[in-house]
Amino acid sequence: MSVLIMRKITRLPVEHSGIHRGVWYRVTKAEASSWHYFFGEGTGAKAGQVEARLGLLAVRLVRDKIDRHLRKQD
Template sequence: MHRGIHYSLRPNAAPGYWQYAYAIGGRVRSGRVQARLWLLAVRRVQMRIDRDMRSGSF
């Protein structure tokens, strides 16, 4: 959970990639991030959530 937004993060089949998904205002965002470490992947997803909330794209 980040800023009231629930997100999921799981390893992808390809090493070094992680699948993520979250919803802001009814719009679901999903994709993948590249990171070797789980904590780095978490931070990158949190940065995407922050960017989406700032831009008002929800």
């Protein structure tokens, strides 16, 4: 009797992008636990790097940076 086991290979996304509070952003995997981010709006653009193991955590950190940037402008 032969049994065929098929395994599902899950590939984690290496890039996330979206709009948060009217600001477009992109998060791209750089290394094992490092992510590059870029967000821009009418007055300029910001880029940098965040340390996170998971992509969704990196997105959360970038959204927090956007919130701080918008608060600072008010």
